[in-house]
Amino acid sequence: xxxxSHTPGPAFEEQVRSKMEELRFVAPDSSWxxxxxxxxxxxRKRRPLIWVWWIAAIPLALGVFMxxxxxxxxRPKSVSQPLSQHKTNFPSHSESSSLKSQHPSDAAGxxxxxxxxxxxxxxxxxxxxxxxxxxxxxxxxxxxxxSGLPEAKSTxxxxxxxxxxxxxxxxxxxxxxxxESRASVQESLASAIGMQPADLSALVALPGWVRQGRVGPxxxxxxxxxxxxxxxxxxxxxxxxSGEGQRKPWKLxxxxxxxxxxxxxxxxxxxxxxxxxxxxxxxxxxxSFPSNGLSFGIGAVLEKPLSRKLIFSTGIIYRYYAxxxxxxxxxxxxFPGAYYLTSVPAFGAPASSSTGxxxxxxxxxxxxxxxxxxxxxxxxxITAEGGISLSELVGSKSLYYDxxxxxxxxxxxxxxxxxxxxxxxxxxxxxxxxxxxxxxGLQYGATPLFDRDQVSTLPQHLHYAALVISFIPxxx
Amino acid sequence: xxxxxxxxxCLLGKREAQKQLFELFSGPMLGVCxxxxxxxxxxxDVLQEGFIKIxxxxxxxxxxxxxxxxxxxxxxxxxxxxxxxxxxYQAELSFRDAGLHLVSGDDPEVTLYSKDLAxxxxxxxxxxxxxxNLHAVEGFSHVEIGKMLGIHEGTSRSQYARARHxxxxxxxxxxxxxxxxxxxxxxx
Numbered sequence: 001x002x003x004x005s006h007t008p009g010p011a012f013e014e015q016v017r018s019k020m021e022e023l024r025f026v027a028p029d030s031s032w033x034x035x036x037x038x039x040x041x042x043x044r045k046r047r048p049l050i051w052v053w054w055i056a057a058i059p060l061a062l063g064v065f066m067x068x069x070x071x072x073x074x075r076p077k078s079v080s081q082p083l084s085q086h087k088t089n090f091p092s093h094s095e096s097s098s099l100k101s102q103h104p105s106d107a108a109g110x111x112x113x114x115x116x117x118x119x120x121x122x123x124x125x126x127x128x129x130x131x132x133x134x135x136x137x138x139x140x141x142x143x144x145x146x147s148g149l150p151e152a153k154s155t156x157x158x159x160x161x162x163x164x165x166x167x168x169x170x171x172x173x174x175x176x177x178x179x180e181s182r183a184s185v186q187e188s189l190a191s192a193i194g195m196q197p198a199d200l201s202a203l204v205a206l207p208g209w210v211r212q213g214r215v216g217p218x219x220x221x222x223x224x225x226x227x228x229x230x231x232x233x234x235x236x237x238x239x240x241x242s243g244e245g246q247r248k249p250w251k252l253x254x255x256x257x258x259x260x261x262x263x264x265x266x267x268x269x270x271x272x273x274x275x276x277x278x279x280x281x282x283x284x285x286x287x288s289f290p291s292n293g294l295s296f297g298i299g300a301v302l303e304k305p306l307s308r309k310l311i312f313s314t315g316i317i318y319r320y321y322a323x324x325x326x327x328x329x330x331x332x333x334x335f336p337g338a339y340y341l342t343s344v345p346a347f348g349a350p351a352s353s354s355t356g357x358x359x360x361x362x363x364x365x366x367x368x369x370x371x372x373x374x375x376x377x378x379x380x381x382i383t384a385e386g387g388i389s390l391s392e393l394v395g396s397k398s399l400y401y402d403x404x405x406x407x408x409x410x411x412x413x414x415x416x417x418x419x420x421x422x423x424x425x426x427x428x429x430x431x432x433x434x435x436x437x438x439x440x441g442l443q444y445g446a447t448p449l450f451d452r453d454q455v456s457t458l459p460q461h462l463h464y465a466a467l468v469i470s471f472i473p474x475x476x
Numbered sequence: 477x478x479x480x481x482x483x484x485x486c487l488l489g490k491r492e493a494q495k496q497l498f499e500l501f502s503g504p505m506l507g508v509c510x511x512x513x514x515x516x517x518x519x520x521d522v523l524q525e526g527f528i529k530i531x532x533x534x535x536x537x538x539x540x541x542x543x544x545x546x547x548x549x550x551x552x553x554x555x556x557x558x559x560x561x562x563x564x565y566q567a568e569l570s571f572r573d574a575g576l577h578l579v580s581g582d583d584p585e586v587t588l589y590s591k592d593l594a595x596x597x598x599x600x601x602x603x604x605x606x607x608x609n610l611h612a613v614e615g616f617s618h619v620e621i622g623k624m625l626g627i628h629e630g631t632s633r634s635q636y637a638r639a640r641h642x643x644x645x646x647x648x649x650x651x652x653x654x655x656x657x658x659x660x661x662x663x664x
Contacts, residue, residue: 012644013612016597020613022590025510027502027523032495035524039494042528 062312248305251472254298257441259466261295261321263359263449293322293358295464303371303472311371313387318394321361321462325399359398361414361449361462363391367422381428383437389420391445398449418447424468434473441468479543486534498527501544505551511609512555514565514598526554552614556606556624565602588650596646604639611636 299317306312369387393416426439445462482500485493505526509519529550537546559565588596597605610616610624611632618636622629 012640016593016612017615019588019590019593020507020511023507023510023594025503025506027498027506027520031502031506031520031523032498034520035498035527036491036495038524038528039491039531042532 062306251303251474253301253303253435253470253472255301255315255317255468255470257295257297257319257466257468259295259441259464260292261462261464261466262292262323264444264461264463291324293324293360295319295321295466297365297466299365301470301472306370309373311373311383312369313371313385314366314368317365317367317389319363319365319391321359321363321464323359325357325359357399360396361393361398362395363393363418365389365391365420369422379430381437383424383426383428383439385422385424385426385441387422388446389422389443391418391420392416393418413451414449415447415451418445418449418462420445420447420462426468426470434471437468437470437472439468441466480539483534483537483543486531494531497530501547502527504544505547508548508551509555511594511597511613512552512559512606514602518558518562522551522555522558525558526551529554548614552610553624559602559606588647592650593647596643596650599646600639600642603635604642607632607635608639608643612640 297317297319299315301313301315301317304312367387367389369385369389371383371385373381373383375382393414396414398414420443422441422443424439424441426437426441428435428437430436443464443466447461449460449462482493482496486497502523506519506523509522509526510516513519513522526547530547533550537543597608600608606625607621610621611618616624618629618632621627621632625632
């Protein structure tokens, strides 16, 4: 809109303007009270909107959280403060030094690990034994798998229990692959991270929650890595390698949809508004017959499994909407309730019979939603999906109904950024390792198509129904 | 309170500041609403709706230009939307290009009181009234009015010419009546 200009007009206009400026009004007190009530009402109405935003924000936040996971095994930082000065419940330096003295540090891992652990466990209490034993079992499983060696009958726990000196599989590999003595590795690691070797031994035996960030940066070291290092082995994370606790990766795939789109008009009478043409009678109305048109979308999707049944989905999609309008002037026929279209009384429009128009809209969409597997069948998953989509208009050819002139006009200020809700019910199947999902989907534009602050038209909302297909390559 | 501070407080949603802003501008804005509507009740409705929009969109006020002018513009737009939306105005709010009426040079001197003149303007058909207010009082050009109302520029011109012609004739009659009937300022 151009700048408001008070151009000096003829004398009459000048006089009118000055007379109007002389007018003085005082708003009654009731005006403010009414306004205050209306403001309160509006505030209450906005609360559900805020909830909608929150609901929408949750999947987005989850997505961000998954995209930037915390590093579980960062590089250890050296700390100047000895471990024994940290206020924890693990053994003091003097206590843990006794552990060092019990270790045959001069022998290359000669002491069976079972005994070593036994001593450690005795020093840290019984509650840690279960966790340690569990981890050892996982580690041994992994080593058994990776080395191809026969499974050791006695795990570390059993060796502790029965006092046998047979070393578990992992230790045998450690001994074979690492000629360096356990003690020297312990010492070098301890010096690298600014600790006493005995403290390190004690630390290894501590429960995970103590080490993981509660008392200082040094405790962020992964337990299994520490254990392996402290024992003179290599840094391997058995739990991850065996698949337990492994982070599920993002999967990139393709998206396609084809279907039918239309425009939903609101306001009761919808596309039949009072006629504003000269000599209009009650039987004459300007109206349109909207009908659906082609819609399609193509794009890329990113999926991130959140759990066994829940997947976060996002991506970028190019969407094309089309719908048809048949515009004209209503004239009632002899048959009650029936009517037909005559010419469009638009400015500059040809005075002919009804006119057909095809409206097209093109958007880039950024969807964010959740895919929930309804059934339990892993081979044929049925999924229900839902989410919101932030759309940016990239092209359009449209008409809007101008309530003032009673005509359809081209162009019009379309809301460039729109929110849409979408849902779909799809059946999945695997072709090799590639996952296909196919099924019906619906999308509805929550934001009105046209900016009603700028044009006088009915609220219109884009919607479509389509067959939605996605293809996710890779292992299931 | 300083205008900047008042705006900041309003943006924070403080009711006291909102009330102060209302008290500051409600009088002149009620005058704007009054000119576009046919009754004081409608004018108050527009005023309320306009102030809600003002509070909602206050963050869009860039600080360039007068705050009063920005508020006035919102109020005028609100009034126009109100007329379009309400059925009893909608019936009268028809803009037809009825040919251009030449503006005669023998414009009378407006000797009426402001309220009388406002009353006569409000008696114009809604379409005429709107365009007359937008052009003669607010100073919008016909191109701007065309865009605001979604009509052709020529339609705005012709409607304005008709409105002006009608108003001048009413003013003349009113002045003549006033001479014979010892004209005093009427109560509205």
